[in-house]
Amino acid sequence: MLVLADGAVTRLAVPDRRKVVRDLLFDPDGSALTAMGSGNSIYRWALDDPCRRWRLGMVGSGGSLDLRLAQVAVGGRSFATANAFTRNVVVWDVRTRRICHDIQEIFKNLTYDDRVEGEGTVALSADGSRLAFCRPRRTFWKEDEGAVVQEIGSGSHAEYRTGIQWANGLAFSPNGAALAVVGARPDQTVTTIVDLNDPADDPEPVVLPTDERVDRINLRPVWCGTEPRVPIVDRNRVTVWNLATATAILSVDVPGSRSAATLTPDGRTLVIASPDDGVHAHPLP
Numbered sequence: 001m002l003v004l005a006d007g008a009v010t011r012l013a014v015p016d017r018r019k020v021v022r023d024l025l026f027d028p029d030g031s032a033l034t035a036m037g038s039g040n041s042i043y044r045w046a047l048d049d050p051c052r053r054w055r056l057g058m059v060g061s062g063g064s065l066d067l068r069l070a071q072v073a074v075g076g077r078s079f080a081t082a083n084a085f086t087r088n089v090v091v092w093d094v095r096t097r098r099i100c101h102d103i104q105e106i107f108k109n110l111t112y113d114d115r116v117e118g119e120g121t122v123a124l125s126a127d128g129s130r131l132a133f134c135r136p137r138r139t140f141w142k143e144d145e146g147a148v149v150q151e152i153g154s155g156s157h158a159e160y161r162t163g164i165q166w167a168n169g170l171a172f173s174p175n176g177a178a179l180a181v182v183g184a185r186p187d188q189t190v191t192t193i194v195d196l197n198d199p200a201d202d203p204e205p206v207v208l209p210t211d212e213r214v215d216r217i218n219l220r221p222v223w224c225g226t227e228p229r230v231p232i233v234d235r236n237r238v239t240v241w242n243l244a245t246a247t248a249i250l251s252v253d254v255p256g257s258r259s260a261a262t263l264t265p266d267g268r269t270l271v272i273a274s275p276d277d278g279v280h281a282h283p284l285p
Contacts, residue, residue, distance in 0.1 A: 069120035076128020084120030123170035169219030180228035224267030
């Protein structure tokens with residue numbers, strides 16, 4: 001793995017070359033990089049000393065090399081990891097390198113029907129005090145999908161309906177009062193904004209007119225002021241969507257479907273990387 005900064009290239013070693021990096025994220029100050037890999041692996045590098053690497057694993061049994069939805073989120077001095085195979089969500093304290101929140105441990109004494117699990121999508125509030133994750137539907141015949149919000153270290157939780165059967169990305173608003181959710185229904189890419197102070201009982205998601213339905217791939221919404229945005233790769237182009245209005249902000253042609261795209265933390269620049277075309281940045285209004 002390569003990190004580019006001010007014209008310099010730093011090589012970060014991933015010990016097992018068979019692993020595939022599913023998701024990676026810089027700390028807000030750029031001091032560290034955390035990666036979520038296949039097979040239940042977590043790696044974290046301190047960029048002032050790239051040889052100082054954490055090698056961790058998700059709490060839970062086993063892991064999948066093929067499962068695509070495995071995410072990392074950073075907030076305050078903590079980071080959260082989620083894996084759809086283990087259905088666990090874990091928050092790590094950066095200072096102590098210890099787990100400070102583990103949903104499998106928190107809910108282990110509940111009955112199976114009441115147990116809360118995660119499905120691979122995770123978000124932390126900016127200060128790291130609140131965790132959000134999506135849980136799977138408990139039954140195929142009941143529409144009970146939802147997003148779970150918890151205070152870190154607390155066993156209590158609140159569940160919010162999203163109307164989205166499979167969520168690929170979550171993001172708290174800067175003030176922590178809203179949650180942007182983007183994901184898939186059978187034939188559509190959909191999104192909804194959940195007001196955590198006044199949630200809708202039965203929200204109806206807004207359809208994003210993407211070329212293809214997003215399905216079990218990582219998406220990372222970013223709030224630009226009061227506007228949540230997300231980049232989505234469709235065949236031979238990348239489009240940045242305004243999730244509040246379901247409108248396209250910018251669409252850029254790319255050489256092929258192997259391109260990757262992300263937004264800078266302020267949501268004002270789109271960065272696209274491709275093995276055929278290198279790395280390019282595109283300013284957004």
